[in-house]
Amino acid sequence: MTKLQNCLDTASIYCGTYAKYNNGSLYGKWLNLSDYSNYEKLLEIMRELHIDENDPEYHFQDYEHCELFEKLGLVEESFLSPEIYDIAEQINDSGYDLEVFEAVLDNLGKMDFQSAYEYVNNFYCGEYANDIDFVQEFYENDIPFNLPSFVVIDWESTSRNIMYDYFESNGHYFKS
16 A cells, blocks of 8 residues: 555544534535545535535534645535645655655645655755765766775765755755
């Protein structure tokens, strides 16, 4: 199971309406996003749930989801983006874990998904235990094979210098 599936499996919203809430009712229901194939199916269920209102204004009194949805602004108290399923599909098709996209947003701040997606595709270097491991693995192939054995590379110092051009978040490395 990919991290995307885990995220969708745990992503849920408590869907009430502002009219009910303003009239003292918390009536609603927890809806798991993974139970619906797309946004339209989810919206259909929300309409059925609040069929007693002509034009319900949905109120997501609580929600549980992966951090990425929140960082992308896809879910809030009064908003659930119609793009949430499309973005989930793009992440799944990208071959990258959700953590990679979360790492970009942790360091670069709030941005739209397409910008984050392009950044990952262009500047993601991989996952490493620490800066030294990253720099050593990333640059070892550039060392000539005929380098004399008495030449010793100080990878710790080298990594300090090279990391000015990269950033790390939760073990994921990117070119700045």
